[in-house]
Amino acid sequence: MKNNKSVGVLFEQALNKKFESSISKKYKDNLRQVYNHFMEFLGSEAYSTPLKKLKTSQIEEFLKRYNSSATHYMNKRRDLNVLFNTACKSIDVNLQSVKRTESRRIKATLNLAYEKEQLKPVLEYLKGSHTNLYRCCLITYGCLLRSHEEIRLLTKKHFKANNTEIHLAGNENKGGRVRVVYVPDYVRQELDPVLDEIKRDDNIFSGKLRPFNNSYFTKQWNRERIKLLSHGVIYPKQTLYSFRHTAAIDIFRRTKDVYMVQKMMGHSSVVVTLKYLRSLGEFNSEELEAAAPKLW
Structure with a gap:
């Protein structure tokens, strides 16, 4: 059944679907990077764990890799959520696993205009x-x-x-x-x-x-x-x-x-x-x- 498809299969399908859309090359590179890193993090579990069984605690553990700044963390969280939501749509479920992870406030940085x-x-x-x-x-x-x-x-x-x-x-x-x-x-x-x-x-x-x-x-x-x-x-x-x-x-x-x-x-x-x-x-x-x- 499609609802039992693994994280690895569904994320791969989600990545390919996003690549078929008219998003920028930089955005595609970001999605590919977070996909590769997340699959590496999950290891063999990526293709044995159904998407519905993916725990928020696992995702939080993965996102700890990007603790160098709030901006870095939130960018990776956003990119992962894009793939996760696309994967959820393909099996007609609405899961909140990524959204339930910690959200961090990004301090705005101003690119100072020239005088x-x-x-x-x-x-x-x-x-x-x-x-x-x-x-x-x-x-x-x-x-x-x-x-x-x-x-x-x-x-x-x-x-x-x-x-x-x-x-x-x-x-x-x-x-x-x-x-x-x-x-x-x-x-x-x-x-x-x-x-x-x-x-x-x-x-x-x-x-x-x-x-x-x-x-x-x-x-x-x-x-x-x-x-x-x-x-x-x-x-x-x-x-x-x-x-x-x-x-x-x-x-x-x-x-x-x-x-x-x-x-x-x-x-x-x-x-x-x-x-x-x-x-x-x-x-x-x-x-x-x-x-x-x-x-x-």
């Missing part, structure tokens, strides 16, 4: 030090795209309307919807010569069909970050993502239009945008409360 007077020195340094990283940061700021899974994979064919627009399909951006992004003049001036030299399917950074690996920009930034910090050009909490945060703040301060920020950031809802801006210190809960409409 206006910092932008030019940072970008000028990168332009002279690492051309690809400079272009990535410029696109992150000017087009508000995400560096690793959106910008890194850009090819010539993504650029439309005389290179004034970037068109991303639903499976090419985090929002999961078709997205059209405006390309400012300062970004286009940098990219036009590059786009003129490559073929339609070539990646704009590698100049070839195959893009750089998914950790490419992270590694390049970490190298340059040490020098930028030593020269006092950036602060410790300023990161590659800070270019996107800085752009969001700039748009909001100039327009005071949350919906415009939502559209340009590609957020799924204005609630996400409000949380995003609040985390960047643009306004707090008291300000939101004060701005709420009054009945009388």
